[in-house]
Amino acid sequence: xxxxxxxxxxxxxxxxxxxxxxxxxxxxxxxxxxxxxxxxxxxxxxxxxxxxxxxxxxxxxxxxxxxxxxxxxxxxxxxxxxxxxxxxxxxxxxxxxxxxxxxxxxxxxxxxxxxxxxxxxxxxxxxxxxxxxxxxxxxxxxxxxxxxxxxxxxxxxxxxxxxxxxxxxxxxxxxxxxxxxxxxxxxxxxxxxxxxxxxxxxxxxxxxxxxxxxxxxxxxxxxxxxxxxxxxxxxxxxxxxxxxxxxxxxxxxxxxxxxxxxxxxxxxxxxxxxxxxxxxxxxxxxxxxxxxxxxxxxxxxxxxxxxxx
Amino acid sequence: xxxxxxxxxxxxxxxxxxxxxxxxxxxxxxxxxxxxxxxxxxxxxxxxxxxxxxxxxxxxxxxxxxxxxxxxxxxxxxxxxxxxxxxxxxxxxxxxxxxxxxxxxxxxxxxxxxxxxxxxxxxxxxxxxxxxxxxxxxxxxxxxxxxxxxxxxxxxxxxxxxxxxxxxxxxxxxxxxxxxxxxxxxxxxxxxxxxxxxxxxxxxxxxxxxxxxxxxxxxxxxxxxxxxxxxxxxxxxxxxxxxxxxxxxxxxxxxxxxxxxxxxxxxxxxxxxxxxxxxxxxxxxxxxxxxxxxxxxxxxxxxxxxxxxxxxxxxxxxxxxxxxxxxxxxxxxxxx
Numbered sequence: 018x019x020x021x022x023x024x025x026x027x028x029x030x031x032x033x034x035x036x037x038x039x040x041x042x043x044x045x046x047x048x049x050x051x052x053x054x055x056x057x058x059x060x061x062x063x064x065x066x067x068x069x070x071x072x073x074x075x076x077x078x079x080x081x082x083x084x085x086x087x088x089x090x091x092x093x094x095x096x097x098x099x100x101x102x103x104x105x106x107x108x109x110x111x112x113x114x115x116x117x118x119x120x121x122x123x124x125x126x127x128x129x130x131x132x133x134x135x136x137x138x139x140x141x142x143x144x145x146x147x148x149x150x151x152x153x154x155x156x157x158x159x160x161x162x163x164x165x166x167x168x169x170x171x172x173x174x175x176x177x178x179x180x181x182x183x184x185x186x187x188x189x190x191x192x193x194x195x196x197x198x199x200x201x202x203x204x205x206x207x208x209x210x211x212x213x214x215x216x217x218x219x220x221x222x223x224x225x226x227x228x229x230x231x232x233x234x235x236x237x238x239x240x241x242x243x244x245x246x247x248x249x250x251x252x253x254x255x256x257x258x259x260x261x262x263x264x265x266x267x268x269x270x271x272x273x274x275x276x277x278x279x280x281x282x283x284x285x286x287x288x289x290x291x292x293x294x295x296x297x298x299x300x301x302x303x304x305x306x307x308x309x310x311x312x313x314x315x316x317x318x319x320x321x322x323x324x325x326x
Numbered sequence: 327x328x329x330x331x332x333x334x335x336x337x338x339x340x341x342x343x344x345x346x347x348x349x350x351x352x353x354x355x356x357x358x359x360x361x362x363x364x365x366x367x368x369x370x371x372x373x374x375x376x377x378x379x380x381x382x383x384x385x386x387x388x389x390x391x392x393x394x395x396x397x398x399x400x401x402x403x404x405x406x407x408x409x410x411x412x413x414x415x416x417x418x419x420x421x422x423x424x425x426x427x428x429x430x431x432x433x434x435x436x437x438x439x440x441x442x443x444x445x446x447x448x449x450x451x452x453x454x455x456x457x458x459x460x461x462x463x464x465x466x467x468x469x470x471x472x473x474x475x476x477x478x479x480x481x482x483x484x485x486x487x488x489x490x491x492x493x494x495x496x497x498x499x500x501x502x503x504x505x506x507x508x509x510x511x512x513x514x515x516x517x518x519x520x521x522x523x524x525x526x527x528x529x530x531x532x533x534x535x536x537x538x539x540x541x542x543x544x545x546x547x548x549x550x551x552x553x554x555x556x557x558x559x560x561x562x563x564x565x566x567x568x569x570x571x572x573x574x575x576x577x578x579x580x581x582x583x584x585x586x587x588x589x590x591x592x593x594x595x596x597x598x599x600x601x602x603x604x605x606x607x608x609x610x611x612x613x614x615x616x617x618x619x620x621x622x623x624x625x626x627x628x629x630x631x632x633x634x635x636x637x638x639x640x641x642x643x644x645x646x647x648x649x650x651x652x653x654x655x656x657x658x659x660x661x662x
Contacts (some may be wrong), residue, residue: 040475218432222493225390226446227419240436 053245055320063313073304075124080117082118092138098292108294110285116294119276120302126277130192130261131254139250142203143242147234149204150211162208165201173198177260181269191270195260197294199253206249210242244321252314262303278303327460331403331501331533332366332389337399339384343609356608357378360557361398363635366501366506371527371534373548373565375541375580377605381557382537383427386505389535390424402501420450423494427506429486439464439489440474446496463492467517467522484515495526504536508543520547542584550641553577556616559635563642569592573644575599575621617645623648 027297055061068261079085083106093113101108149161180194215238223233264270265279273280278299285296340355359381368370376382387393390402391407391414400407402422407414409529426432433442443460461471467488478486487507494502504523521555524547527534536547544551544565552562553576561574572578582599586592603620606612612619618628627647636644 037475039480043480125647217434218426218428219434221387221392222424222426222432222475223445225392225419225424226497227414227416227449228445232445236437236441241434 032151046314051320055316058316058319060312061316061319064309064314064316067305067309068313071124071309072128074121075128078121078125082115082121084115084118085115085122087118088229088274098288098295100292101294107298108292110177110281110295111288111292116281116298119281120278120299122276123278123281123299125303126188126271126275126308127258128254130188131257133192133193134199134257134261135250135253137192138199139203139246142200142247143207143239143246145200146204146207147211147238149233150208151215151230151238153212153215161204165204168198168201169205171198171209174260174263178267178269181264186269186272188271188275191261191264194264195257199257202253203249206245207242210245211238214241215239244317248314248317248321251310251317254312255310258303258306258310259311329367330365331368332535333401334362334364334385334398335401336398337362337385337388337395337400339381339388339393340396354609356606357557357611359388359395360611362554362557362559363398364552364559366533368500368533369441369527369531370549371536371547373544373551374535374537374554375539375544375551376554377539379556379605379608380554381608382554383505383564386424386503386535386537389501389503390422391419401499403482403498416450420497421499422501422503423497423499424503424505425487425490425494425507428510429490430510431482432490433486435478437477437479438474439476439481442478442489443474443493443496450497459496463496466495466526467492483511484518484541487511487515487519491519491522491526495530498530501533504534504538506538509534509538509540516543523547541580543563554581556606556611558616558645560617560645561643562635566644567639571639571642573638573649574622574644574646575648576617577644579620579622615645659661 074081079086082088091112091114096105096109096113097111099105099109099113105115105117105118109115145161145165149158152158163295176198176289177191177194180197181191184190204229220233220237223237228237261270262277262279262282265277266283268280268283270279271277273284281299282296282303285292285294288295333614337359338357338361339359340357342353342355344354346352362381362385364372364374374382374385380479383581384393388395389407391412394412395408398502402418405418407418429637440457440460443463444456445456447456447459450542460474464471464473469485469488469492473481473485473489478489481489487510491507507523523534526532536544538544548564548565550564551568552559553574554560555576561568561572561577563571563573568577569581572581579599599622606619608615612629612631615621615633618624621628631647633645633647633650635643636649637643638649
């Protein structure tokens with residue numbers, strides 16, 4: 018090949034701009050294809066819309082809620098147990114607080130809990146899974162994976178209840194409890210992915226070059242696992258919120274007067290069926306958040322399905 | 327010897343695939359490589375040819391340090407490559423590079439060509455201007471410099487393999503292992519890759535260990551050819567001699583099965599020998615010569631005694647009883 022290639026190269030002027038444009042087109046094409054796959058299922062869009070709505074409500078709660086002061090210590094016995102009306106769309110509770118406002122602030126807490134738990138759980142679980150998967154068949158693998166088995170063997174809710182009841186029942190402790198039982202799932206997921214990917218030749222290539230283990234874990238393996246990890250995170254947001262609500266329902270989560278959806282359902286249950294709105298609307302709010310995240314997660318899974326890992 | 331870059335002596339790799347039973351813990355092994363000796367001289371291309379499962383890729387993986395041999399030695403310029411097990415000093419890694427068979431799997435889909443080519447530079451040539459070096463590497467293999475911003479999936483199969491070759495050259499190695507570099511590619515692209523490899527070999531005084539199952543490819547590329555069968559080398563010769571005077575019955579069988587186009591080629595080609603039987607399982611090798619189950623010239627001795635590599639002419643060795651001194655059966659049976 019006597020440098021003939023040089024002449025051909027000049028034919029289409031491949032400039033840096035041209036390549037940028039090519040990359041941009043490629044990205045747009047991928048984005049378009051992704052959106053098509055995602056939007057083919059109207060439920061995914063519904064899920065995305067619900068998650069977006071709840072997130073916006075939670076972020077702008079003090080401005081959106083009709084009675085933001087009802088989320089703080091507040092009593093107004095003159096307006097107790099009012100049924101849903103224009104003034105109080107979800108009605109009021111036994112001490113006269115607007116339930117809609119408290120539900121909006123409750124979203125805040127639920128989402129905060131989900132975000133914090135995932136922020137604790139994902140890095141730990143992913144790191145351990147990467148190490149164990151890459152060291153598959155060695156003692157490191159055995160130690161890490163048997164440890165995850167131990168945590169998985171304990172019924173999750175019981176572990177969380179035990180931890181939350183031994184420690185003081187508050188938000189931090191319930192987040193610690195949920196995090197402790199959640200990381201093994203990420204370790205398992207990433208372990209499976211890493212133990213397949215480590216046999217790819219690009220990993221062998223980096224190894225024979227003499228690349229560091231950190232490079233192989235974080236630069237070669239991890240970028241290829243982003244999509245399944247994100248899908249799982251979306252699905253798990255819903256689950257963490259449910260568990261958090263369960264803990265507050267049994268009184269081991271956030272304490273009054275801070276509005277938590279689970280606590281509101283529990284307190285309102287006493288007034289069923291006559292003052293049904295006290296408990297039903299917070300319950301429906303939980304359903305909405307969890308459903309939204311699950312539908313979004315399903316949509317993301319469809320979106321990433323065709324992608325080669 | 328200074329002239330010999332790589333020397334393999336009685337190299338073995340037995341993979342344990344299980345045990346006899348729960349009680350009897352005798353391991354069941356696959357003898358992927360079973361006592362292979364060869365020498366690669368500086369600047370030459372040694373073609374290592376064999377059917378799939380003959381152990382040729384295992385030899386490649388051992389040479390670059392992916393697999394630990396179970397026996398024998400592998401010397402690079404007189405240095406034992408496995409003196410510290412699989413741990414290998416960086417200067418030694420720099421000298422031996424590999425190009426894998428499947429370019430789709432050997433380039434990380436989530437990294438740009440620039441990132442892929444920068445890795446060996448970062449490790450082995452710290453302090454150099456990375457951007458400039460990447461452009462130089464791309465120019466070396468006739469790819470436009472703008473390719474550094476692309477991801478592997480934006481490239482064709484041939485281009486991916488060219489990038490893999492550029493990556494192997496990034497460390498400025500002296501020995502490059504080519505593990506079936508063209509067998510995953512279209513025939514039209516194969517020629518381009520081969521020409522590129524030949525050009526680079528001349529330019530940088532490279533030594534190639536070229537592993538392939540495509541014997542006809544070796545006619546144009548290899549300076550010497552070694553044939554492998556079930557983890558062993560059964561014939562080694564200079565390329566010209568090899569294609570003209572194949573000695574081992576297995577080699578003759580392989581050469582006779584290469585399709586030819588012209589009458590002239592047909593005349594040179596050995597008479598068609600129909601290959602009989604299947605390749606035996608490497609878990610349960612036949613007694614005696616491992617090829618005796620398929621050999622058209624099988625003799626009684628082949629079923630009992632394993633032949634050794636013997637010289638048949640200058641620079642030409644074969645592992646076959648046809649070229650050994652006759653052996654007599656004694657009262658105790660066949661000598662082993």
